[in-house]
Amino acid sequence: MPSPLETLKSRLADVNALRSATAMMDWDQQTYMPRGGAEARAEHLGILSRMAHETFVADETRRALDDAQGSAEGDDAAMIRVTRRDIDLATKLPTKLVEEKSKLAAIAHERWVEARAKSDFAGFAPTLERMFDIVREEAEHLGYTDHIYDALIDQYEEGATAAEVRAMFESIKGPQVALVKKIKEQPQVDDAFLYGNWDEGAQSKFTEHLAKAVGFDFERGRQDTAPHPFCTGWSVGDIRLTTRYKPYLGSAIFGTLHEAGHGMYEQGSPMAWDRTPLAGGVSLGLHESQSRLWENIVGRSRAFWERFLPGLKESFPAIGDVDLDTFYRAINKVEPSYIRVEADELTYNLHVLVRFELECDVLTGKLAVKDLPDAWNAKYEEYLGITPRNDAEGCLQDVHWSMGSIGYFPTYSMGNLLSYQIWTALQRDLGDTDALISSGDFASILTWLQDHVYSKGRKYSPKDLVRQVTGEAISSRSYLDGLERKYVEIYRL
Amino acid sequence: MPSPLETLKSRLADVNALRSATAMMDWDQQTYMPRGGAEARAEHLGILSRMAHETFVADETRRALDDAQGSAEGDDAAMIRVTRRDIDLATKLPTKLVEEKSKLAAIAHERWVEARAKSDFAGFAPTLERMFDIVREEAEHLGYTDHIYDALIDQYEEGATAAEVRAMFESIKGPQVALVKKIKEQPQVDDAFLYGNWDEGAQSKFTEHLAKAVGFDFERGRQDTAPHPFCTGWSVGDIRLTTRYKPYLGSAIFGTLHEAGHGMYEQGSPMAWDRTPLAGGVSLGLHESQSRLWENIVGRSRAFWERFLPGLKESFPAIGDVDLDTFYRAINKVEPSYIRVEADELTYNLHVLVRFELECDVLTGKLAVKDLPDAWNAKYEEYLGITPRNDAEGCLQDVHWSMGSIGYFPTYSMGNLLSYQIWTALQRDLGDTDALISSGDFASILTWLQDHVYSKGRKYSPKDLVRQVTGEAISSRSYLDGLERKYVEIYRL
Incomplete structure (x- = not known):
C-alpha cells in the first residue's frame, strides 16, 4: 500500500498532467491554432481545468496531504507547505466557477483578438463585464479583510496587498x-x-x-x-x-x-x-x-x-x-x-x-x-x-x-x-x-x-x-x- | 437530474477532452517539442491516457450507456452503437496495460528517431521487443478465435481478419x-x-x-x-x-x-x-x-x-x-x-x-x-x-x-x-x-x-x-x- 506521501505525489502528478495539457492548449491557441479550433478549445480547456481542479481539491488529496504532513522532511516538507497554500486557495473556488472562467477565457481571448484588430471595445465589453463579474465572485470566495484587490493579488504574489x-x-x-x-x-x-x-x-x-x-x-x-x-x-x-x-x-x-x-x-x-x-x-x-x-x-x-x-x-x-x-x-x-x-x-x-x-x-x-x-x-x-x-x-x-x-x-x-x-x-x-x-x-x-x-x-x-x-x-x-x-x-x- | 443520455454525453465529452490533450501532445512531440521535453511528455501521456481509459470504462459510463440504450433514436442510437463497440474493446484492456503502452510508446518514439538516424536497429530492438510483448498481451485480452492478428486488426478495421x-x-x-x-x-x-x-x-x-x-x-x-x-x-x-x-x-x-x-x-x-x-x-x-x-x-x-x-x-x-x-x-x-x-x-x-x-x-x-x-x-x-x-x-x-x-x-x-x-x-x-x-x-x-x-x-x-x-x-x-x-x-x- 502506498504511503500518504506517495499517494499525495501521485495525485499531484495527475493534477500536473492535466495542467500541462491546458498549458499546451493555451500555448497552441496563441501560436498555431486555426480559428476554427476556438470553440472546441474552449470546451476542452473548460473540462480539463475542471478535472484538474476537482482532482486537486478532492478529499483524497487533502487527506493524503494531512496524513503526509507529520513525517515529511526537507524538500517534501516544503512541497507540502506549497501544496497546502495552493489547495487552500483552490478549495475556496467552486469547481463550477473555475470551469466557467476557463471557458469564458478561451472565448474572451478570441473576442479580444477580434476587438483589438478592429479597435472595437464595445464588441468586447459584454465579455469583459462577465469576466469582471466572475473575478469579483472569485475574490469573495477567496476572502479578504481590507480591500477586494488583496484577495486577487495574493494569488499571484503571496502576501501582497x-x-x-x-x-x-x-x-x-x-x-x-x-x-x-x-x-x-x-x-x-x-x-x-x-x-x-x-x-x-x-x-x-x-x-x-x-x-x-x-x-x-x-x-x-x-x-x-x-x-x-x-x-x-x-x-x-x-x-x-x-x-x-x-x-x-x-x-x-x-x-x-x-x-x-x-x-x-x-x-x-x-x-x-x-x-x-x-x-x-x-x-x-x-x-x-x-x-x-x-x-x-x-x-x-x-x-x-x-x-x-x-x-x-x-x-x-x-x-x-x-x-x-x-x-x-x-x-x-x-x-x-x-x-x-x-x-x-x-x-x-x-x-x-x-x-x-x-x-x-x-x-x-x-x-x-x-x-x-x-x-x-x-x-x-x-x-x-x-x-x-x-x-x-x-x-x-x-x-x-x-x-x-x-x-x-x-x-x-x-x-x-x-x-x-x-x-x-x-x-x-x-x-x-x-x-x-x-x-x-x-x-x-x-x-x-x-x-x-x-x-x-x-x-x-x-x-x-x-x-x-x-x-x-x-x-x-x-x-x-x-x-x-x-x-x-x-x-x- | 440529467437523463442517462445526458450523463453519457457528458462522460464522453470528458473522455474526448482527455484524448484531445494526448493527441495534441503527440502532435507537438512530432512537430515542435525540444528533446528535453521527452521524459515529462512520456509521463504526461501515460497519466492522461490512463485517465481517459478509466473515465471511459468507468461503471458510471457503462451504466449511462445501458440506461440510455432503450430511448435513444437516430444519431443518438448510432452514437450508442459506436460507443458500445469502443467501450467493449477498451474494457478488455487493463488500465495498467494501457498506461504502460502509452509510456513505452513515448519513449520508443525517441529511441526510434535516434535508431533510425544512426541506422542502429540493435539500439531499438529491446524497446520494440517489449512493445511486441505488450501488444501480444493486448491481443490476448481482446480475444480472437482464429488468429492472434484478428484481435489486433479489428481495432483499426472493424470486422477484418x-x-x-x-x-x-x-x-x-x-x-x-x-x-x-x-x-x-x-x-x-x-x-x-x-x-x-x-x-x-x-x-x-x-x-x-x-x-x-x-x-x-x-x-x-x-x-x-x-x-x-x-x-x-x-x-x-x-x-x-x-x-x-x-x-x-x-x-x-x-x-x-x-x-x-x-x-x-x-x-x-x-x-x-x-x-x-x-x-x-x-x-x-x-x-x-x-x-x-x-x-x-x-x-x-x-x-x-x-x-x-x-x-x-x-x-x-x-x-x-x-x-x-x-x-x-x-x-x-x-x-x-x-x-x-x-x-x-x-x-x-x-x-x-x-x-x-x-x-x-x-x-x-x-x-x-x-x-x-x-x-x-x-x-x-x-x-x-x-x-x-x-x-x-x-x-x-x-x-x-x-x-x-x-x-x-x-x-x-x-x-x-x-x-x-x-x-x-x-x-x-x-x-x-x-x-x-x-x-x-x-x-x-x-x-x-x-x-x-x-x-x-x-x-x-x-x-x-x-x-x-x-x-x-x-x-x-x-x-x-x-x-x-x-x-x-x-x-x-
Missing part, C-alpha cells in the same frame, strides 16, 4: 515623474534607425542567437511567435518562449530577452522537482524581476551591445553604420507612449499604475466596464501626458483581462523594483558586471542567479526569498538609484 | 507482380528533374496551395512538418496535417495531398457531431481510401497537372521546361524501392505485404525481434527484388511499431483498393472526372465524397458504408483495372 502596492507606487511616482520631466527638457535621442521592414526570418534567427547566448537552453525549450509574447512550459525540460516581429526592431529583441529571462528561471528548477509543485517561479513579481533583469539591466546595457552590435548590423544591414553610443541611447529612449509592452523602462510603471487603479475602480463598482476606454484615456493623459488615438492602442492592448488575470499587473512593477534590487546583490558578489557582459560571460551571471534564485523554485515564500537574496524586503532604492544613474548619463542631465 | 487480408493479398499479388514485370521490360521513365535542393519555404507554400485548392480548409486546420507525415486533430474545426521536405520534390507534394485527403475526411464530419464518438473516419481502411484517392487518383492524374504544372514550374524554376506528358510519367514512375511512404502506387502493396507477414511471424513467435532486419531484407529481395542497404531504409523506416500500432499496416492496402472502388462509384455519378480536375472543379468531387462518405462519420460500420457507397463489399476489381489502364498507357505496354 493593495495597500502595499499603493505605497510602492507612492514611493516611485514622484522621483520617476521628476526624472521624466527633466528628460523632456533635454534634446530627444534618435531611434529612427530601429524602425524598418525587418525580415522575420532574420529576426527569428538573431533573437534565438541572443537567447542562446545569455543561457536559455534550446535543448529544453523553443521560441515561436504570438501576438502577445509570453513564456510557458510543462516541464523543466520543455519551456516555450514566444516573441513577435514589428517595424520596431526592439520589439522582437527585447521581447525575446524578456521571455528568455522568464524561461531561464523556469529552466533553473532542479530536475528532481520536475512535475512537482516545487518547480517553477515562486511568484509573478520574482518572475518578472528575472525577465526585466535580462531584458533591461543586461539587454539594454552598453556592455551588452558592445558585444552584439556588430552581429546585429550584419543581420540587419539596413540599420546602417550606427555607433555604440548612438545605439545604446536609442534603445533607452524615454518617451511616454501608448503600449505597455513597448514602453521604455522609465515610464513602464506608469502604465501599470493606470491598470491598477482602473482594476480597483471596476472591482469596487466605481467604474463601469463600458466606461473603461474614457477612464483609461483620461489616466494616460494625466500620468503620461498622452491620449491613445483608439482602443487598440488603449484599453484593448493587453491580453490579461481577457484571461481574467485581474490583480496581476502590479507584479510587473514589483518585478521592476526587484530586478534592480537583486542585481545590486549580484554585483556585491560578482563585481564588474559590465566586464562579464561585454566579454560574453553570461554564465557567471546565470550561475549566480541559478544558485540564489532559480534553483530555489517555490521552496521559500516570495518575501522570504527576497530577504535571503537581497538581505531586505522589497524596496525601491536600487531601482530609483539605477534609473537615475542610467538616465542622467544617457540624457546628459 | 487475417484470413481476409491474406485473401486480399492473394487476389492482387499475381496481377501486380505480372504488371511490374511487364513494366521492367519497357524503357524506364526519367524523373531526375524532380530531385534537387528545393527551397523549404517554396515547398511549404506550394503544398499549402495544393491542399487549399483541392478543398482542405485552412480556417479549420493547418500544416506543419514532421519526420513522418501524419494527420491528426481534436475537433472537426481543428485538423492538423504534416508534410516533409526532401530532395525528391514529390515527397512534400504527394505527402501533403495524402494527408489532406485524411484531413478533408475529418473536416467533413457534421459540426453537430464535434467532440462526440460519431465524428471522424469510420476505419483506417476507409480513411486511407481517401488519402490515396486524393494523392494517387486525383494528385497523380494527368488532368491534375494540366492545371498545376505551370504554377509548379514558377515556384521551382530549377525543374526546367518539362512538358506535361514527361511530368505525368515521371510522377508515376514504377520502380521497386526501399521506402514505403515513397513507393509508387503499383509496388506499394508489396511493402505492406512484407510488414503484414513479419508482424504475424513475430506475434506467433516464428520470428524473434532481433532477427527482424534479416527477415525484412529477405522479403524485400523476394517481393521487390531489392535489398535495403541499411536498417534506416529497411525495418526502421516506419513509425508504427514504435507506437505499438501492430495490425495497422494492412489497412493501407485496403485503402488502396477502396480508393479505386469508391472512385468508380463517384464516376458513375459525376461522369468526366478529368474535366472536373483539369478545370479545378474539386468542389464537385469533394461534395460527392462529403455526401457519400465524409458526412457519415462513424455512423455506419465500415463494411456497411462500403456497401452503401459502392454497392458491394471491398473488392480488388476497380483497383486492378485502374492500375492496368493507367500503366499500360504510361509504359506503352
Whole structure:
C-alpha cells in the first residue's frame, strides 16, 4: 500500500498532467491554432481545468496531504507547505466557477483578438463585464479583510496587498515623474534607425542567437511567435518562449530577452522537482524581476551591445553604420507612449499604475466596464501626458483581462523594483558586471542567479526569498538609484 | 437530474477532452517539442491516457450507456452503437496495460528517431521487443478465435481478419507482380528533374496551395512538418496535417495531398457531431481510401497537372521546361524501392505485404525481434527484388511499431483498393472526372465524397458504408483495372 506521501505525489502528478495539457492548449491557441479550433478549445480547456481542479481539491488529496504532513522532511516538507497554500486557495473556488472562467477565457481571448484588430471595445465589453463579474465572485470566495484587490493579488504574489502596492507606487511616482520631466527638457535621442521592414526570418534567427547566448537552453525549450509574447512550459525540460516581429526592431529583441529571462528561471528548477509543485517561479513579481533583469539591466546595457552590435548590423544591414553610443541611447529612449509592452523602462510603471487603479475602480463598482476606454484615456493623459488615438492602442492592448488575470499587473512593477534590487546583490558578489557582459560571460551571471534564485523554485515564500537574496524586503532604492544613474548619463542631465 | 443520455454525453465529452490533450501532445512531440521535453511528455501521456481509459470504462459510463440504450433514436442510437463497440474493446484492456503502452510508446518514439538516424536497429530492438510483448498481451485480452492478428486488426478495421487480408493479398499479388514485370521490360521513365535542393519555404507554400485548392480548409486546420507525415486533430474545426521536405520534390507534394485527403475526411464530419464518438473516419481502411484517392487518383492524374504544372514550374524554376506528358510519367514512375511512404502506387502493396507477414511471424513467435532486419531484407529481395542497404531504409523506416500500432499496416492496402472502388462509384455519378480536375472543379468531387462518405462519420460500420457507397463489399476489381489502364498507357505496354 502506498504511503500518504506517495499517494499525495501521485495525485499531484495527475493534477500536473492535466495542467500541462491546458498549458499546451493555451500555448497552441496563441501560436498555431486555426480559428476554427476556438470553440472546441474552449470546451476542452473548460473540462480539463475542471478535472484538474476537482482532482486537486478532492478529499483524497487533502487527506493524503494531512496524513503526509507529520513525517515529511526537507524538500517534501516544503512541497507540502506549497501544496497546502495552493489547495487552500483552490478549495475556496467552486469547481463550477473555475470551469466557467476557463471557458469564458478561451472565448474572451478570441473576442479580444477580434476587438483589438478592429479597435472595437464595445464588441468586447459584454465579455469583459462577465469576466469582471466572475473575478469579483472569485475574490469573495477567496476572502479578504481590507480591500477586494488583496484577495486577487495574493494569488499571484503571496502576501501582497493593495495597500502595499499603493505605497510602492507612492514611493516611485514622484522621483520617476521628476526624472521624466527633466528628460523632456533635454534634446530627444534618435531611434529612427530601429524602425524598418525587418525580415522575420532574420529576426527569428538573431533573437534565438541572443537567447542562446545569455543561457536559455534550446535543448529544453523553443521560441515561436504570438501576438502577445509570453513564456510557458510543462516541464523543466520543455519551456516555450514566444516573441513577435514589428517595424520596431526592439520589439522582437527585447521581447525575446524578456521571455528568455522568464524561461531561464523556469529552466533553473532542479530536475528532481520536475512535475512537482516545487518547480517553477515562486511568484509573478520574482518572475518578472528575472525577465526585466535580462531584458533591461543586461539587454539594454552598453556592455551588452558592445558585444552584439556588430552581429546585429550584419543581420540587419539596413540599420546602417550606427555607433555604440548612438545605439545604446536609442534603445533607452524615454518617451511616454501608448503600449505597455513597448514602453521604455522609465515610464513602464506608469502604465501599470493606470491598470491598477482602473482594476480597483471596476472591482469596487466605481467604474463601469463600458466606461473603461474614457477612464483609461483620461489616466494616460494625466500620468503620461498622452491620449491613445483608439482602443487598440488603449484599453484593448493587453491580453490579461481577457484571461481574467485581474490583480496581476502590479507584479510587473514589483518585478521592476526587484530586478534592480537583486542585481545590486549580484554585483556585491560578482563585481564588474559590465566586464562579464561585454566579454560574453553570461554564465557567471546565470550561475549566480541559478544558485540564489532559480534553483530555489517555490521552496521559500516570495518575501522570504527576497530577504535571503537581497538581505531586505522589497524596496525601491536600487531601482530609483539605477534609473537615475542610467538616465542622467544617457540624457546628459 | 440529467437523463442517462445526458450523463453519457457528458462522460464522453470528458473522455474526448482527455484524448484531445494526448493527441495534441503527440502532435507537438512530432512537430515542435525540444528533446528535453521527452521524459515529462512520456509521463504526461501515460497519466492522461490512463485517465481517459478509466473515465471511459468507468461503471458510471457503462451504466449511462445501458440506461440510455432503450430511448435513444437516430444519431443518438448510432452514437450508442459506436460507443458500445469502443467501450467493449477498451474494457478488455487493463488500465495498467494501457498506461504502460502509452509510456513505452513515448519513449520508443525517441529511441526510434535516434535508431533510425544512426541506422542502429540493435539500439531499438529491446524497446520494440517489449512493445511486441505488450501488444501480444493486448491481443490476448481482446480475444480472437482464429488468429492472434484478428484481435489486433479489428481495432483499426472493424470486422477484418487475417484470413481476409491474406485473401486480399492473394487476389492482387499475381496481377501486380505480372504488371511490374511487364513494366521492367519497357524503357524506364526519367524523373531526375524532380530531385534537387528545393527551397523549404517554396515547398511549404506550394503544398499549402495544393491542399487549399483541392478543398482542405485552412480556417479549420493547418500544416506543419514532421519526420513522418501524419494527420491528426481534436475537433472537426481543428485538423492538423504534416508534410516533409526532401530532395525528391514529390515527397512534400504527394505527402501533403495524402494527408489532406485524411484531413478533408475529418473536416467533413457534421459540426453537430464535434467532440462526440460519431465524428471522424469510420476505419483506417476507409480513411486511407481517401488519402490515396486524393494523392494517387486525383494528385497523380494527368488532368491534375494540366492545371498545376505551370504554377509548379514558377515556384521551382530549377525543374526546367518539362512538358506535361514527361511530368505525368515521371510522377508515376514504377520502380521497386526501399521506402514505403515513397513507393509508387503499383509496388506499394508489396511493402505492406512484407510488414503484414513479419508482424504475424513475430506475434506467433516464428520470428524473434532481433532477427527482424534479416527477415525484412529477405522479403524485400523476394517481393521487390531489392535489398535495403541499411536498417534506416529497411525495418526502421516506419513509425508504427514504435507506437505499438501492430495490425495497422494492412489497412493501407485496403485503402488502396477502396480508393479505386469508391472512385468508380463517384464516376458513375459525376461522369468526366478529368474535366472536373483539369478545370479545378474539386468542389464537385469533394461534395460527392462529403455526401457519400465524409458526412457519415462513424455512423455506419465500415463494411456497411462500403456497401452503401459502392454497392458491394471491398473488392480488388476497380483497383486492378485502374492500375492496368493507367500503366499500360504510361509504359506503352
